[in-house]
Amino acid sequence: MSEINPFLDPARQKELYGDATRLAGRSNALMRAKTSGWDVPETVAGLLKSHHTRSDELDLVLDIGCGRGTSTLVLGECLRARRVVGLDASASLLAQARERIQDPADSRVEFMKGDFHALPLDVGCWDAAVAAFCLYHSPRPQDVVAQIARVLTPDGLAVFVTKGLDSYREMDQLVVEAGLDIHATQRESLYIAAHSGNLAELAATSLDVIAIQEEEHTFTFDGHDHVAQYLATNPKYEFGPGLYGNPEAIAATLHEFLPDRPLSTRSLITFVVTRQKTRRST
Ligand SMILES: C[S@@+](CC[C@H](N)C(=O)[O-])C[C@H]1O[C@@H](n2cnc3c(N)ncnc32)[C@H](O)[C@@H]1O
Numbered sequence: 041m042s043e044i045n046p047f048l049d050p051a052r053q054k055e056l057y058g059d060a061t062r063l064a065g066r067s068n069a070l071m072r073a074k075t076s077g078w079d080v081p082e083t084v085a086g087l088l089k090s091h092h093t094r095s096d097e098l099d100l101v102l103d104i105g106c107g108r109g110t111s112t113l114v115l116g117e118c119l120r121a122r123r124v125v126g127l128d129a130s131a132s133l134l135a136q137a138r139e140r141i142q143d144p145a146d147s148r149v150e151f152m153k154g155d156f157h158a159l160p161l162d163v164g165c166w167d168a169a170v171a172a173f174c175l176y177h178s179p180r181p182q183d184v185v186a187q188i189a190r191v192l193t194p195d196g197l198a199v200f201v202t203k204g205l206d207s208y209r210e211m212d213q214l215v216v217e218a219g220l221d222i223h224a225t226q227r228e229s230l231y232i233a234a235h236s237g238n239l240a241e242l243a244a245t246s247l248d249v250i251a252i253q254e255e256e257h258t259f260t261f262d263g264h265d266h267v268a269q270y271l272a273t274n275p276k277y278e279f280g281p282g283l284y285g286n287p288e289a290i291a292a293t294l295h296e297f298l299p300d301r302p303l304s305t306r307s308l309i310t311f312v313v314t315r316q317k318t319r320r321s322t
Contacts, residue, residue, distance in 0.1 A: 045228055045230065045232055045233070046230065046275035046276060047176050047177055047230040047231070047232075047233070047275070048177065048178075048179050048232075048233060049275075052275045053177055055275070056273060056275060057107070057128075057129075057130040057132070057133055058130060058132055059132060060108060060130075060132045060133050060135065060136035062273050062285065063107065063108065063133065063273070064108065064136070065269055065272070065273070065287070066269070066270055066272070066273045066274075067108075067110075068269075069261075069266060069267075069269035069270040070259065070270055072266070073259040073260055073261045073262075073266065073267075073270070074257065074258070074259050075258045075259060075260050075304075076256075076257065076258045077255055077256070077257030077258065077309065078255055078309075079114075080111070080172060080173075080201060080309065081110060081111035081113075081114035081115065081118075081172075082114060082118060083253075083311060084111065084115070084170050084172060084199050084201065084311065085114060085115055085118035085119055086118075087199050087251070087253070087311060087313050088101075088115075088119060088168050088170075088197060088199060089118075089119070091197055091250060091251060091313050091315075092167070092168060092195075092197050093195055094167065094195065095119075095120075096120055097120070098119055098120065098121040098122070098167040098168060099121065099122045099123070099167050100121070100122065100123050100125070100165060100166045100167055100168075101115055101119060101121045101123070101124045101125070101166070101167060101168045101169070101170070102124075102125050102127060102161070102166045102168070102169040102170070102188075102191070103115055103124065103125065103126040103127065103169075103170045103172075104127050104156050104159075104169060104170065104171040104174060104184070104188065105127070105128055105129075105156060105171060105172070105173070105174025105175075105177070106126030106127060106128045106133075106134075106137060106151065107128055107130070107133050107137070107174075108133050108136050108137050108140065109126050109133075109134075109136070109137025109138075109140050109141075109149075109151060111126075111170060111172050112124055112125075112126030112137065112149060112151070113137075113140060113141070113142075113149060115170065116148055116149040119168075121148070121167070121168075122148065123147075123148055123149075123150070124148060124149050124150075125149075125150055125151070125152060126149070126150075126151045126152070127151070127152050127153070127154045127156070127159070128151070128153065128154075129153065129154070129155055129156070131153060134151045134152075134153055137151045138151055156171070156174065156178070156184045156187060157178065157180065157183050157184060157187065158187065159187045159188075159190070159191055161191045162191070163190055163191060164190075164191065164192065164193055164194065165191060165193065166191045166192050166193060166196055167192075167193050167195075167196050167197075168192075168196060168197050168198070168199075169188045169191065169192060169196070169197075169198040169199075170198070170199050170200075170201075171184065171188065171198070171199075171200050171201070172199075172200075172201035173201060173202060173203070175200065175202060175233065175234035175239075175242065176202060176203075176230065176231045176232070176233045176234040176235065177233070178233060178234070179233065181233050181234045181242050182242055182245040182246070185198075185200075185242055185243055185245055185246045185247060186245070186246040188246070188247070189246035189247050189316065189317070192315075192316055193316075194316055195315070195316070196315065196316060197313060197314065197315050198243070198247060198313075198314045198315075199311060199312070199313050199314075200234075200239055200242075200243050200311070200312045200314070201309065201310065201311050201312075202231060202234050202235055202236060202239050202309075202310055203231050203235065203236065203307045203308065203309060203310075204231070204235060204236040204237070204307060204308030204309075204310070205229040205231055205232070205235045205236070205237060206229065207229070207231065207305075207306070207307035207308065208259075208305045208306075208307060209225070209305070210303060210304065210305040210306075211224075211267065211270075211271065211274075211303065211305055212224040212225045212227070212276075213225060214267065214294070214298070214303055215271065215277055217297070217298055218293055218294050218297045218298050219293070219297055220271075220277065220279055220280075220283065220290065220293055220294075221277040221278050221279055223278070224276070224277055227276055227277070230275070230276050235310075236254065236308045236309075236310035239310050239312050240252055240310075240312050243312045243314045244314075246317070247314035247315065247316065247317060248314060248315050248316070248317050248318060249312055249313070249314050250313050250314060250315055251311075251312075251313040252310065252311070252312050252313075253310070253311040253313075254308060254309065254310045254311070255308075255309050256306055256307070256308050256309075257306065257307050257308075257309050258304065258305075258306050259304065259305050259306065259307070260302050260303070260304045260305075261302060261303045261304075261305075262302055263300045263301060263302055263303075264291050264294035264295050264298070264300050264301075265287075265291045267294070267303050268287040268288075268290040268291035268294060269287045271287075271290050272284070272285055272286060272287040272290055273285060
C-alpha cells in the first residue's frame with residue numbers, strides 16, 4: 041500500500057484537481073445520487089447570516105479551496121456582501137469557476153489563485169471566510185486555520201466544513217466484492233487530516249468555536265454505471281491498469297463480477313463556526 045494518503049499527496053491532488061471536467065464528472069455523479077441532506081453552500085451562508093453581528097453589511101467574504109466555485113457563487117447570491125472571492129490552488133478549476141459566473145459584468149464575485157498555507161491577502165480585512173471540504177488536503181491544517189485567523193477582521197467569522205472518516209464506506213465493500221481493489225476496506229480514510237471528529241479541535245488552535253452542526257447525508261447510486269462515474273476518480277483505491285479515470289472500464293468490471301444493483305451510502309457532514317479568539321486583558 042502507498043505510504044502517503046492520496047489526499048495529502050501533491051501529485052495525486054494535481055491529478056484530481058488539474059482537470060476540471062474530471063472533477064465535475066465525479067461531483068455530478070455524487071450530487072445525482074444524493075437523497076437527503078442540506079445544501080452545503082446554502083447552509084454555510086445561513087450560518088454566516090445567523091452568527092455574524094454585521095451580516096447585512098459584509099464587505100469581504102473569502103471562500104478558500106473554492107474549486108469550481110460552486111460555494112463561492114452561492115455565497116455571492118445569498119449574502120449581501122460587497123465582494124466574494126474564491127481562492128484555489130488549481131488554475132484549471134479557477135478557469136471553470138470564472139466561466140460559471142452568470143453575469144460577467146457583476147464584479148462582486150471573483151476568483152484568485154493561491155495556496156491556503158500562505159494566503160496572499162492583507163491582515164485583518166476579511167469579514168468572513170469559508171473552508172469547505174479542503175482542509176483534508178493539507179498536511180498542516182492548523183497552519184491554514186492560523187492563516188484564516190490572520191486575515192479575518194476582529195469581528196470576523198470563519199466556517200469550516202468536512203466529512204466523517206467513514207464516509208462512503210459501502211463503496212469500499214463494493215470495490216472489494218468486485219475484485220477492483222481487494223484492500224479497499226483497509227485503506228486509510230481520505231479525510232484523515234481534517235474530519236468530523238477533529239475539525240472543531242483543529243479550528244480551536246487559532247479561533248474560538250461558537251457553534252457545531254452535523255448532519256448525515258445519504259446517497260443512492262442507480263447501479264454500476266452510476267457508481268463507476270464516482271469511483272473512476274477516487275484516489276483512495278489502487279485499481280488495476282487502465283481503470284483509474286475510466287468509468288466505462290470500472291463499470292464493465294462491476295457488471296462482470298456482480299449483479300447490477302443500486303448502492304446506498306452515507307457521509308456525516310460537520311460545520312464548525314468560529315470567530316477570532318477573545319483577547320483577555322491582563
Ligand atoms: C473537494 S474540493 C472543494 C471545493 C469546494 N470548496 C466545494 O465545497 O465544493 C478541494 C479543493 O481544495 C483545493 N486545494 C487543495 N490544496 C490547496 C492549497 N494548498 N491551497 C488552495 N487550495 C487547495 C483543491 O484545488 C480543490 O479545488
